Amino acid sequence: MKIIPAKTPDFVKTLFPNFIWNINTNTKELYLTFDDGPTLEITDWVLHTLKRYDAKATFFCIGNNIEKHPEIFQNILDNNHSIGNHTYNHLKGWKHKSKYYIKDALQTEAVIEMFQPNNSNKLFRPPYGKFKNKQSKRLLELGYKIILWDVLSYDWDMSVSEETCFNNVISATKKGSIIVFHDSLKASRNLKYVLPKVLEYYTEKGFEFKAIKET
Numbered sequence: 001m002k003i004i005p006a007k008t009p010d011f012v013k014t015l016f017p018n019f020i021w022n023i024n025t026n027t028k029e030l031y032l033t034f035d036d037g038p039t040l041e042i043t044d045w046v047l048h049t050l051k052r053y054d055a056k057a058t059f060f061c062i063g064n065n066i067e068k069h070p071e072i073f074q075n076i077l078d079n080n081h082s083i084g085n086h087t088y089n090h091l092k093g094w095k096h097k098s099k100y101y102i103k104d105a106l107q108t109e110a111v112i113e114m115f116q117p118n119n120s121n122k123l124f125r126p127p128y129g130k131f132k133n134k135q136s137k138r139l140l141e142l143g144y145k146i147i148l149w150d151v152l153s154y155d156w157d158m159s160v161s162e163e164t165c166f167n168n169v170i171s172a173t174k175k176g177s178i179i180v181f182h183d184s185l186k187a188s189r190n191l192k193y194v195l196p197k198v199l200e201y202y203t204e205k206g207f208e209f210k211a212i213k214e215t
Contacts, residue, residue: 004129007172008150018140020212022150023176028207030177032057032198033149035086035125037183038065038072046183046195047079053199055209057081058147059183060125063088063108070115077115082211084123084147085109093131101135102142121213123147147212151179155190162193169198178212 013021023031032050037043037059050057059076061083066073076083088107096104105124112119124144126136136146151172154160160168169179179198181191199209 004152006152006154006168008148008152013150016148018136019146019148020178021148022178023212025176028175028205029210030173030175030179030202030207031212032179032181032209033060033084033125033147033212034058034181034183035060035127036065036090036187037061038069038076039183039185040069040072042185042188042191043069043072043183044075045192046181047075047081049195049199050081050209051079053203053209055199056211057209058084058123058212060084060086060123060147061108061112062086062090063104063111064090066108066111066115073115080211082121082123082213083112083116083119084125084212085112085144086125087127090127092128093126093135098132098134098138101131102138105139106142123212145212147178149178149180151177153179153181153190153194155187155194156182156184158186158189160190162190165190166194166197169194170201173202 085105085108088104091104093101122144124139125147153165153169155165
């Protein structure tokens with residue numbers, strides 16, 4: 001059941017101005033993001049689908065999954081997509097002490113550094129979009145850009161049909177939108193239906209799909 005709207009309300013963005021909700025641009029560009037991978041079968045399917053449309057994206061990876069599937073993580077890098085930190089154990093920040101939460105995030109940073117030494121494009125997305133103010137403040141101090149979103153596809157929600165998932169995206173997306181998908185088994189039914197349709201729909205409208213880079 002949807003509680004958070006597919007389109008992030010503007011007043012929410014104003015409450016948290018230090019977070020990046022969308023990319024300010026007047027050009028036809030969109031920012032696809034994929035949370036929770038790398039995942040067997042699903043992530044490589046996403047990479048193949050993106051390549052068909054010459055699309056770039058940003059993958060917010062769980063450190064534990066990177067260690068389980070290093071070859072898939074390397075495929076993401078080899079295809080010139082951006083990487084973000086999604087904690088090591090997919091933690092909900094509200095439920096954990098800040099010291100432990102930051103340690104968990106830094107554990108993922110250490111894993112990423114093994115593949116991308118001296119990575120300057122430090123992006124972070126909190127699992128569930130939930131963390132404490134103290135946690136976000138510390139991450140900003142550590143040089144992270146905190147990337148949230150202005151469009152939620154709800155691909156992970158099995159009560160949401162494929163067509164509704166697609167409509168969630170096209171009804172809320174505008175120039176510079178950051179759109180959330182998940183390269184996870186749970187989301188795979190909706191994702192495999194929606195992602196090709198979104199890529200085709202916006203490509204026909206003259207949009208480019210870009211990765212989030214250091215700003």
